[in-house]
Amino acid sequence: MRLQRYALFLVVLTVLVIPTNTYAYTQESSGISIWYVGGAGAGNLTSITDAVLQASNKDVIQVYPGTYYENIVVNVSIKLTSVQGYHDTIIDGNQTGIPLIINADDCEISGFTIKNPGDSFEHISCASLRADSCNFSNNMVVMKKVYHADTKSAVEAAEGTNNVISDNIIVLDHHNPLIESGVLVRDNAYNTEIKRNNISKFAIGVKVERKCNDTRVFKNHIYNNSNAIISYGNKCNISQNILYNNTWWFIALLKK
Amino acid sequence: MIKRNKVKDNGLYGIYLVGCKGCTVTENNLLNCSVYTFKYLETIFRKNKITNNYYSMKDTNILGWQKIFGEMQILAYFESTWEVSIKTYDKNPSTNPI
Numbered sequence: 001m002r003l004q005r006y007a008l009f010l011v012v013l014t015v016l017v018i019p020t021n022t023y024a025y026t027q028e029s030s031g032i033s034i035w036y037v038g039g040a041g042a043g044n045l046t047s048i049t050d051a052v053l054q055a056s057n058k059d060v061i062q063v064y065p066g067t068y069y070e071n072i073v074v075n076v077s078i079k080l081t082s083v084q085g086y087h088d089t090i091i092d093g094n095q096t097g098i099p100l101i102i103n104a105d106d107c108e109i110s111g112f113t114i115k116n117p118g119d120s121f122e123h124i125s126c127a128s129l130r131a132d133s134c135n136f137s138n139n140m141v142v143m144k145k146v147y148h149a150d151t152k153s154a155v156e157a158a159e160g161t162n163n164v165i166s167d168n169i170i171v172l173d174h175h176n177p178l179i180e181s182g183v184l185v186r187d188n189a190y191n192t193e194i195k196r197n198n199i200s201k202f203a204i205g206v207k208v209e210r211k212c213n214d215t216r217v218f219k220n221h222i223y224n225n226s227n228a229i230i231s232y233g234n235k236c237n238i239s240q241n242i243l244y245n246n247t248w249w250f251i252a253l254l255k256k
Numbered sequence: 257m258i259k260r261n262k263v264k265d266n267g268l269y270g271i272y273l274v275g276c277k278g279c280t281v282t283e284n285n286l287l288n289c290s291v292y293t294f295k296y297l298e299t300i301f302r303k304n305k306i307t308n309n310y311y312s313m314k315d316t317n318i319l320g321w322q323k324i325f326g327e328m329q330i331l332a333y334f335e336s337t338w339e340v341s342i343k344t345y346d347k348n349p350s351t352n353p354i
Contacts, residue, residue: 123318143350210346228263228266236259237259238257238258238259239260240261241261242262243262243264243266244263244264244265245264245266246266247266
């Protein structure tokens with residue numbers, strides 16, 4: 001009995017005294033685990049990929065400031081966020097592959113700077129949404145060089161439905177924009193929402209490819225691009241955007 | 257639908273419509289740029305609606321309709337095309353920014 005009390009005391013002390021983030025994860029009463037990456041916590045994971053591999057559906061991964069040189073492939077429905085926002089938390093593809101690929105539905109990604117993809121794939125992007133109902137928001141996405149892949153974009157929605165790309169800063173940090181897109185909607189992506197983003201310095205700010213129907217582009221600031229918006233999709237709704245200083249034109253190529 | 261956008265200081269055209277069918281362009285502010293249309297032969301009868309936009313660069317006819325310029329591709333032979341200038345109108349341009 002005395003031993004049991006002592007053990008219980010130790011458990012309570014552990015919970016009360018030790019900050020929650022000293023473990024790799026904590027478990028909420030709802031069964032959702034919160035995983036911690038980086039930071040000074042004793043048990044925190046050191047890579048986002050490790051956290052993603054260990055996480056289950058609906059889990060949360062919180063990332064502390066730092067630069068993470070990774071190519072992250074998300075195959076579970078998670079919420080991936082930074083603790084302090086995109087200024088200090090960087091996912092760097094290290095010029096190899098795509099830094100962030102989302103393959104699972106219902107993911108939320110926010111608070112990262114994502115940059116530096118490689119140039120060895122058919123489709124190059126910093127972040128690629130290839131699932132349904134994902135939310136990519138409050139990130140900074142930076143392309144820094146000219147790539148030679150068939151399609152290249154900072155952020156792309158490919159194949160999926162009901163994805164939201166919102167409140168991001170998306171910029172090409174290079175003197176020669178050539179043919180990169182800030183946001184690319186391709187491969188039958190349906191019902192994609194692109195809203196409240198700042199998109200600048202690309203050849204095309206937002207490009208919606210054929211058969212990508214019901215795309216909504218609204219309340220974006222699109223400036224200093226060669227072209228602001230090019231849309232080939234049906235039923236594309238382009239509204240309440242502010243488009244300025246684009247070298248060529250704001251194109252809407254809509255075929256119903 | 258292209259609605260309620262603020263399109264400003266774009267180098268060539270503000271809104272450029274290519275082969276659109278049933279497209280509505282309305283309530284946009286076009287500041288120091290214009291609308292330009294380009295139509296292919298097969299789209300000659302497509303009904304696009306350009307109305308109630310504000311144009312800082314006014315170019316109107318006697319009825320106060322804003323002129324919308326463009327081209328129509330009439331004939332394509334070998335690798336050449338024959339294009340003629342076309343003109344349509346925004347029949348109800350806004351007098352003030354929207």
